[in-house]
Amino acid sequence: MNLEMIAAGSLETKPEALLNEMRQLRDNPVFGFDRLIDLTAVDRGETFELVYRLNSLLHDRDLLVRAKVSLEQPTIASVSEIWESALFGEREVHDMFGIVFEGHPELEPLLAPEEGFGFFPLRKSYTLPGRSGQTDGGNGR
Amino acid sequence: MQESASFWLGLGRSLKKIAQDATGSVWMAEMIHTLAAVVAILSIILLSALVLVYLERKVCAWMQMRLGPNRLGPFGIFQTIADILKLMTKEDIQPTLVSPIMWALAPILLFMAAMTTYAVIPFDAGVIFADLNIGIFFFLAVGSQASLPLLMAGWSSNNKYAMIGGMRTVAQMISYEIPLVFSILGVVMITGSMKMSDIVKAQEGLWFIVTQPVAFVIYIIAATAETNRIPFDLVEAESELVAGPFTEYSGMRWAYFFLAEYAFMVGASCVAATLFLGGWNGPWLPGWIWFFLKVSAMIFLFMWFRWTFPRIRVDQLMSFGWKVLLPLSIANVVLTGIGLWLFFPLN
Amino acid sequence: MTVKLTHEGVTASGSELYCLNMGPQHPSTHGVLRVVLELDGETVVRAIPVLGYLHRGIEKLAESRTYPQFIPFTDRLDYVSSMCNNLAYCQTVEKLMTVEVPERAEYIRVIMAELNRIASHMLFIGATALDLGGMTGMMYTFRDRERILDLFNLASGSRLTYSYVRIGGVMNDISPEFVNLLRAFLADLPGMLQEYDDLINGNEIFQARLRDVSIVPASRLVSLGVTGPVLRAAGIAYDLRRKKPYGIYDRFQFDIPAGTVGDNWERYLMRVLEISESAKIIAQALEGLPEGPVMAKIPKVIKPPVGEVYHANESPRGELGFHIVSDGSTKPYRLHIRRPTFYNLGSIDALCRGVKIADVAAVLAVLDPCMGEADA
Numbered sequence: 001m002n003l004e005m006i007a008a009g010s011l012e013t014k015p016e017a018l019l020n021e022m023r024q025l026r027d028n029p030v031f032g033f034d035r036l037i038d039l040t041a042v043d044r045g046e047t048f049e050l051v052y053r054l055n056s057l058l059h060d061r062d063l064l065v066r067a068k069v070s071l072e073q074p075t076i077a078s079v080s081e082i083w084e085s086a087l088f089g090e091r092e093v094h095d096m097f098g099i100v101f102e103g104h105p106e107l108e109p110l111l112a113p114e115e116g117f118g119f120f121p122l123r124k125s126y127t128l129p130g131r132s133g134q135t136d137g138g139n140g141r
Numbered sequence: 142m143q144e145s146a147s148f149w150l151g152l153g154r155s156l157k158k159i160a161q162d163a164t165g166s167v168w169m170a171e172m173i174h175t176l177a178a179v180v181a182i183l184s185i186i187l188l189s190a191l192v193l194v195y196l197e198r199k200v201c202a203w204m205q206m207r208l209g210p211n212r213l214g215p216f217g218i219f220q221t222i223a224d225i226l227k228l229m230t231k232e233d234i235q236p237t238l239v240s241p242i243m244w245a246l247a248p249i250l251l252f253m254a255a256m257t258t259y260a261v262i263p264f265d266a267g268v269i270f271a272d273l274n275i276g277i278f279f280f281l282a283v284g285s286q287a288s289l290p291l292l293m294a295g296w297s298s299n300n301k302y303a304m305i306g307g308m309r310t311v312a313q314m315i316s317y318e319i320p321l322v323f324s325i326l327g328v329v330m331i332t333g334s335m336k337m338s339d340i341v342k343a344q345e346g347l348w349f350i351v352t353q354p355v356a357f358v359i360y361i362i363a364a365t366a367e368t369n370r371i372p373f374d375l376v377e378a379e380s381e382l383v384a385g386p387f388t389e390y391s392g393m394r395w396a397y398f399f400l401a402e403y404a405f406m407v408g409a410s411c412v413a414a415t416l417f418l419g420g421w422n423g424p425w426l427p428g429w430i431w432f433f434l435k436v437s438a439m440i441f442l443f444m445w446f447r448w449t450f451p452r453i454r455v456d457q458l459m460s461f462g463w464k465v466l467l468p469l470s471i472a473n474v475v476l477t478g479i480g481l482w483l484f485f486p487l488n
Numbered sequence: 489m490t491v492k493l494t495h496e497g498v499t500a501s502g503s504e505l506y507c508l509n510m511g512p513q514h515p516s517t518h519g520v521l522r523v524v525l526e527l528d529g530e531t532v533v534r535a536i537p538v539l540g541y542l543h544r545g546i547e548k549l550a551e552s553r554t555y556p557q558f559i560p561f562t563d564r565l566d567y568v569s570s571m572c573n574n575l576a577y578c579q580t581v582e583k584l585m586t587v588e589v590p591e592r593a594e595y596i597r598v599i600m601a602e603l604n605r606i607a608s609h610m611l612f613i614g615a616t617a618l619d620l621g622g623m624t625g626m627m628y629t630f631r632d633r634e635r636i637l638d639l640f641n642l643a644s645g646s647r648l649t650y651s652y653v654r655i656g657g658v659m660n661d662i663s664p665e666f667v668n669l670l671r672a673f674l675a676d677l678p679g680m681l682q683e684y685d686d687l688i689n690g691n692e693i694f695q696a697r698l699r700d701v702s703i704v705p706a707s708r709l710v711s712l713g714v715t716g717p718v719l720r721a722a723g724i725a726y727d728l729r730r731k732k733p734y735g736i737y738d739r740f741q742f743d744i745p746a747g748t749v750g751d752n753w754e755r756y757l758m759r760v761l762e763i764s765e766s767a768k769i770i771a772q773a774l775e776g777l778p779e780g781p782v783m784a785k786i787p788k789v790i791k792p793p794v795g796e797v798y799h800a801n802e803s804p805r806g807e808l809g810f811h812i813v814s815d816g817s818t819k820p821y822r823l824h825i826r827r828p829t830f831y832n833l834g835s836i837d838a839l840c841r842g843v844k845i846a847d848v849a850a851v852l853a854v855l856d857p858c859m860g861e862a863d864a
Contacts, residue, residue: 034711042822053809083711084711085711085713088834111539112540121548449624450622451617454697
């Protein structure tokens with residue numbers, strides 16, 4: 001991980017190396033990414049792709065960090081001890097996708113009710129019931 | 142100068158005469174006279190509450206560039222009647238976990254305290270239910286009873302919001318009673334007596350607002366705090382505590398609290414008019430009309446405060462009461478004493 | 489939910505901790521937000537926000553809607569500043585499709601977005617006054633906001649949720665009547681702000697309630713992901729309109745108000761100052777408004793190429809971003825919304841520790857949350 005990869009604007013890490021690399025990204029003054037702007041996930045079929053959007057106030061730079069976890073074992077380290085914004089972001093991803101963030105102090109449902117939805121809404125395996133879930137176009141142009 | 146031939150006194154005397162002729166016993170006539178006076182005072186309280194509920198909404202609307210109630214009757218004057226009917230026909234809900242006796246007693250006690258203070262208010266020369274020689278002291282003593290029923294309501298409701306409201310009440314009302322008393326002390330010192338009619342007579346030449354301006358300001362601030370009006374209404378702060386000690390009361394029970402609040406506000410305005418604005422003194426018009434005008438002016442002032450200012454926070458309230466108002470009121474008493482000694486030396 | 493108390497037993501002062509629930513139904517105006525407070529007397533020891541009461545599954549619904557069909561959904565995210573939401577979404581799709589928006593449409597978009605910022609901030613001033621007990625203040629700001637809503641009604645047909653900004657331009661052109669009314673409004677705006685100054689800002693009690701309350705260091709706010717006026721009050725003058733100008737914002741002169749202390753008062757003041765700045769932008773946009781079409785020539789069926797894009801706007805509440813993953817079809821494969829209120833609410837615990845109960849209402853007010861956006 002060096003400045004050229006940072007300058008490219010996006011990089012991909014392995015889930016095992018995530019915590020270390022994220023810590024370096026924040027603590028190394030050359031990188032200086034002190035903000036986690038957004039944290040989300042995309043269901044890519046066989047894997048979940050976690051997308052971390054970092055921003056450096058110091059160097060005025062953005063960085064996208066991706067990490068893929070498998071469908072069967074969707075666990076990854078939590079970055080909440082590095083950036084506090086991950087506290088809420090990871091809870092939302094957990095509610096919507098079922099990804100477990102190890103090390104998160106309070107992985108309770110946030111947008112879901114207290115017992116959870118009972119399913120993970122944003123996974124592609126879950127289809128919305130009724131007309132809302134129609135993906136055949138309706139009369140959309 | 143008013144002669145003691147006020148319209149209301151004359152009415153009272155004729156009533157006594159009629160009763161004496163009808164029953165033939167002086168004692169019975171006295172009883173009937175006293176009863177009529179009690180009914181008169183009660184009707185003043187209730188009528189003023191009736192009018193004030195409507196007026197507050199209209200004044201509020203006028204200050205907020207709205208119209209206020211204007212559906213029921215011409216200019217919406219029947220709005221209060223609709224409100225009363227609604228409150229009277231509401232279901233009487235008593236939550237299961239309240240302490241029943243204390244919970245039921247609280248509004249009654251508050252209203253009783255409010256009502257009893259009217260006994261010493263001079264509406265006109267001689268038109269006073271009981272011209273005690275501890276007049277203003279009686280008013281303050283009975284009025285200070287208001288903190289206890291609110292604490293009772295807060296505690297017995299078994300509700301955290303109510304409890305917080307009750308605690309705040311005690312803190313607030315006790316803190317502001319002392320500056321209230323000291324501000325009145327200046328007036329009593331100048332008059333030399335606590336009798337209400339003496340205080341009004343002493344203002345025939347000059348109203349006390351001129352000689353005691355600081356005391357007047359302190360009185361208004363402390364009275365706003367005692368009657369739980371904005372900016373000191375954190376006892377029932379809507380946006381934080383829902384309704385404070387009144388949270389668990391609905392229907393007629395809540396109406397009692399509401400009536401008691403208005404009764405206290407009118408009572409405080411009457412005392413301000415008596416002590417600082419000359420009471421029933423005034424040229425041409427009968428005394429009780431002057432009194433009515435002065436009290437109305439004070440009530441309008443209280444309403445004006447309510448719809449202009451935001452709410453103060455509880456620690457700021459305490460700090461203001463103890464660190465600012467109290468020293469100011471004590472300084473006022475000391476200066477009044479010095480002034481009296483200089484201009485009216487004892488001989 | 490059961491809240492585990494921070495410590496068992498009694499506190500140092502000998503009193504017990506207790507939990508108070510400022511529930512989803514509350515006389516404070518800010519929507520269905522629930523805050524569970526752990527209190528020591530009147531002082532807050534811990535504040536736990538509970539969200540989700542307005543969760544509507546918008547991100548999932550996006551996957552079964554075409555790109556133009558999703559625009560009304562964006563209206564209802566932060567319903568108080570619909571134009572800004574529409575703008576952020578449409579600009580994201582245009583970035584994906586590399587569409588060039590006509591000049592006149594760009595100017596109209598700026599006018600609408602800044603007008604909506606003024607409306608949102610006016611609502612904020614009124615709601616803050618209401619939460620602190622000065623109900624009259626709310627009436628004044630809402631009366632003035634009505635003029636902006638009338639303008640929007642004239643332009644788009646709706647008062648609150650407009651769907652006015654479309655992919656490739658705006659819905660329809662603005663009439664000369666709109667421009668005249670807008671100029672009249674801008675002329676009256678300084679008088680309105682002066683009125684708020686006299687009644688609300690300048691009131692000593694109001695200032696005493698907000699000054700020096702809830703000071704949090706800027707580094708903590710940055711770590712929490714807080715954006716918008718709350719961050720600017722702490723001294724970090726970060727505004728996306730200046731740092732990453734979108735649309736034609738780089739053509740306008742305006743200041744970014746920033747605070748020094750970062751207390752509630754400065755968080756409030758930021759938004760008041762931003763109203764004047766937005767008025768400047770609108771005046772400049774009206775001067776430079778060119779003639780021309782208001783909609784680009786885009787295909788009837790919007791099918792962006794395969795790709796992934798993120799674009800963010802400065803909404804009245806902070807950084808509002810849309811992250812769209814497209815698989816080449818007419819519907820997004822994944823649409824994620826970076827909602828400013830969501831992250832701002834994550835800072836409630838940091839902001840509320842050590843303040844009194846009354847200040848919690850003030851903190852919630854100056855955070856200016858909009859639950860439609862927080863819960864999505």
